[in-house]
Amino acid sequence: xLRNGSNVILASLAASALAxxxxxxxxxxxxxxxxxxxxxxxxxxxxxxxxxLSRGDxxxxxxxxxxxxxxxxxxxxxxxxxxxxxxxDEARDYTAEATAGLFPxxxxxxxxxxxxxxxxxxxxxxxxxxxxxxxxxxxxVSYEFDFWGKIRNEIASRKALAQASDADLATMRLSLQAExxxxxxxxxxxxxxxxxxxxxxxxYQKALDLTETLFKGKIAAEMDVSRAQTxxxxxxxxxxxxxxxxxxxxxxxxxxxxxxxxxxxIPAEGSPFVLPDIPAGLPSILLQRRPDIASAxxxxxxxxxxxxxxxxxxxxxxxxxxxxxxxxxxxNLLTLADSFWSLGPxxxxxxxxxxxxxxxxRGAYARFRETSAAYRTIVLTAFKEVEDNRALLHWLxxxxxxxxxxxxxxxxxxxxxxALYREGATNYLDVVTAQTALLQAQESALDIRTRRxxxxxxxxxxxxxGWDVSDLASTSPSDKARSRx
Numbered sequence: 263x264l265r266n267g268s269n270v271i272l273a274s275l276a277a278s279a280l281a282x283x284x285x286x287x288x289x290x291x292x293x294x295x296x297x298x299x300x301x302x303x304x305x306x307x308x309x310x311x312x313x314x315l316s317r318g319d320x321x322x323x324x325x326x327x328x329x330x331x332x333x334x335x336x337x338x339x340x341x342x343x344x345x346x347x348x349x350x351d352e353a354r355d356y357t358a359e360a361t362a363g364l365f366p367x368x369x370x371x372x373x374x375x376x377x378x379x380x381x382x383x384x385x386x387x388x389x390x391x392x393x394x395x396x397x398x399x400x401x402x403v404s405y406e407f408d409f410w411g412k413i414r415n416e417i418a419s420r421k422a423l424a425q426a427s428d429a430d431l432a433t434m435r436l437s438l439q440a441e442x443x444x445x446x447x448x449x450x451x452x453x454x455x456x457x458x459x460x461x462x463x464x465x466y467q468k469a470l471d472l473t474e475t476l477f478k479g480k481i482a483a484e485m486d487v488s489r490a491q492t493x494x495x496x497x498x499x500x501x502x503x504x505x506x507x508x509x510x511x512x513x514x515x516x517x518x519x520x521x522x523x524x525x526x527x528i529p530a531e532g533s534p535f536v537l538p539d540i541p542a543g544l545p546s547i548l549l550q551r552r553p554d555i556a557s558a559x560x561x562x563x564x565x566x567x568x569x570x571x572x573x574x575x576x577x578x579x580x581x582x583x584x585x586x587x588x589x590x591x592x593x594n595l596l597t598l599a600d601s602f603w604s605l606g607p608x609x610x611x612x613x614x615x616x617x618x619x620x621x622x623x624r625g626a627y628a629r630f631r632e633t634s635a636a637y638r639t640i641v642l643t644a645f646k647e648v649e650d651n652r653a654l655l656h657w658l659x660x661x662x663x664x665x666x667x668x669x670x671x672x673x674x675x676x677x678x679x680x681a682l683y684r685e686g687a688t689n690y691l692d693v694v695t696a697q698t699a700l701l702q703a704q705e706s707a708l709d710i711r712t713r714r715x716x717x718x719x720x721x722x723x724x725x726x727x728g729w730d731v732s733d734l735a736s737t738s739p740s741d742k743a744r745s746r747x
Contacts, residue, residue: 283409283410283411284410284411284414284415284570285410285411285415285569285570285573285574286411286415286418286566286567286569286570286571286573287566287569287570289563289566289567291559291562291563291637292562292634292635292637292638294637294638294641294642296545296546296549296645297545297645298545299544299545300542300545300648300649300652301649301652301653318728319333320439320722320727320728321333321439321443323536323538323540323722324443324447324535324536324538324715324718325536325538326446326533326536328446328528328531329442329443329446332442332446332515332518332519333439333442333443335519335520335521336435336438336439336442336518336519336520337435338520339519339520339521340438340518340519340520341520342434342438343431343434343435343438346430346431346434346435347431349427349430349431350424350427350428350430350431350735352427353420353423353424353426353427353428354424354427354735356420356423356424357417357420357421357423357424359420360413360416360417360419360420361417361420363406363408363413363416363417364408364413364414364417365405366403366404366405367403367404367405368401368402368403369401369402370400370401371398371399371400371401371402371587372398372399372400373396373397373398373399374395374396374397375395375396375397376393376394376395377393377394377395377396378392378393379392379394394591395591396589396591397588397589397590397591398587398588398589398590399587399588399596400585400586400587400588400602401585401586401587402583402584402585402586403582403583403584403585404581404582404583404584405581405582405583406579406580406581407580407581407582409577409578409580410573410574410577411570411574412570412571412574412575415567415568415570415571415574416567416571418563418564418567418570419564419565419567419568419571420564422560422561422563422564422567423560423561423564424735425556425560425734425735426556426557426558426560426561426564427557428734428735429553429554429556429557429560429734430553430554430557432553432556432729432733433553433554433557436553436723436726436727436729437723438518439727440719440720440722440723440727441518442515442518442519443716443719444716444719444720445511445514445515445518446515446528447535447712447715447716447719448511448712448716449508449511449512449515449528450531450533450535450712451708451709451711451712452504452507452508452511453508453530453531454708454711454712455504455705455708456501456504456505456508456530458701458704458705458708459497459500459501459504460501462497462701462704463494463497463498463501465697466490466493466494466497466697467494469490469493469494469680469693469697470487470490470491470493470494472490472680472683472684473486473487473489473490473690474487474490476684476686481686482690483689483690485690486689486690489690489691489694490690490694493694493697493698497701512526512527512528513526515528535711535712535714535715537714537715537718538718540718540721540722540725542648542652542721542725543725545645545648548641548644548645548648548725548726549641549731550730550731551725551726551728551729551730551731552640552644552724552725552726552729553726553729553733554640554644555637555640555641555644556731556734558633558636558637558640558641559637560734561633561636561637562630562633562634562636562637564633565626565629565630565632565633565634566630568626568629568630569623569626569627569630571626572619572622572623572625572626573623573626575612575619575622575623576612576619576623577611578609578610578611579609579610579611580607580608580609581607581608582606582607582608583604583605583606583607583608584603584604584605585603585604585605586601586602586603586604586605587601587602587603588600588601588602589602644724647720647723647724648721648724648725650720650724651717651718651720651721651724652721654713654714654717654720655714655717655718655721658710658713658714658717659714661710662707662710662711662714665703665706665707665710666707668703669700669703669704669706669707672696672699672700672702672703673700675696675699675700676693676696676697676699676700678696679692679693679695679696680693680696
């Protein structure tokens, strides 16, 4: 009879698994309008705009060994990234916890106790002893039939949330890498500005020496000397300001690579920036290449599965329980006469709950609408960020050409003004005006160059940095090592 009963139980479990249904709505990613092409085509565009961004170490496109070294330290030592890895591990373990609901729950138990019962205990029999022992050993099995897909939808929701957490990890990694590259190139831009100002200090010192010589020869006015001194002191003040701004960027980079700011330095360098071509691909590819979009889509899928969980709560909950073992008040516990067992299904059905289940169902639908709206917002923001950086690169390229022409003209003006001043054919105000115009044009050129390369970094980040939706983890146990890599 026990063997036949076991066969019936196994057959019932298999039938329930095959016949189970799901109340989750059919899921499709929320629709979002997708442009056919990007705007702001310019001379900086790649010759093959349909190429996808190279995967992996995207920062190597900038050909800067110092940046390459710093970027590898972000992966190894940044505490924010380590926290994101831990969140992903936690989300995946929640998936494993939900998956356990598909299997029978088996437990063992045992107890040994010495007891004394009251002489005045109600309904105590005359033959019952005052002192007695109670020993028990047994095992229990419990299994919940997933007729309505509640457990399977919980698993689907948890798996989608774990994948969203994996995408969040990729988003955090890309954000930190891009932030580091942006800070680094801004620091290099300040290095270039510092070199320009140092050269300018030397040039202004020579101009001051010239005015003092002419003043001593009674050729120039004392006002010319004070004007030259003002120009020189003003540039020296800018040198200090640039040094202060560079120090703050250096400290920010130290935090990104997980090092104390007091022990971290980046030597000044004079290597020119490399402005690489960043192929943007087609706009539709962006949906596959942005980890934050993938995270939002997975969160929407999880919310859709939660609707199935909420709807299944209205239907009967069927479980099968089996309990067996031995009970004894003596020393011979494991004897057939002292055995006990209990076997059978149980059913529960909500009749009245004051509207609790209906409120949970409405909340699940509202959560789905919320995540769908958030997904659409993130997609639209992604297209905006790509267009923003493409526009910056396009117009900054044009601005750079015009500014370089203006700087060349300012240099010619200053050369002519100094020549005329030496001959006494003009006053020093013309020299000051020409010096100011040239320095402004040179500083503007460096600023434009820095903004162009940081826009390149922004475009890489906006395009997902070479990430792809196929990188999403399967959330299986074998994936454990990958998340901590």
